[in-house]
């Protein structure tokens with residue numbers, strides 16, 4: 001019954017472990033057909049995620065304690081940026097199609 005030692009407070013039971021989150025990102029990248037550089041999860045003050053022009057991804061630590069559908073939306077958003085660098089019509093169409101195709 002003892003709590004295992006973790007160096008972070010976990011307020012919600014739906015918080016996913018870092019490794020699970022990384023596996024999610026990997027699975028989405030495969031589905032979308034993109035390759036990213038590094039994958040970093042760290043505290044971010046003003047946003048949930050970002051991607052560099054080199055394809056390196058950074059996600060906020062807080063994303064790990066967000067609902068699964070919100071996590072998916074954030075991950076897909078960044079990964080689609082590796083194909084479409086703007087927020088135009090094509091970008092929105094791709095994001096929508098990947099998210100609505102989930103579970104098929």
Ligand SMILES: [Zn+2]
Pocket residue numbers: 077081087
């Ligand atoms: Zn964006």
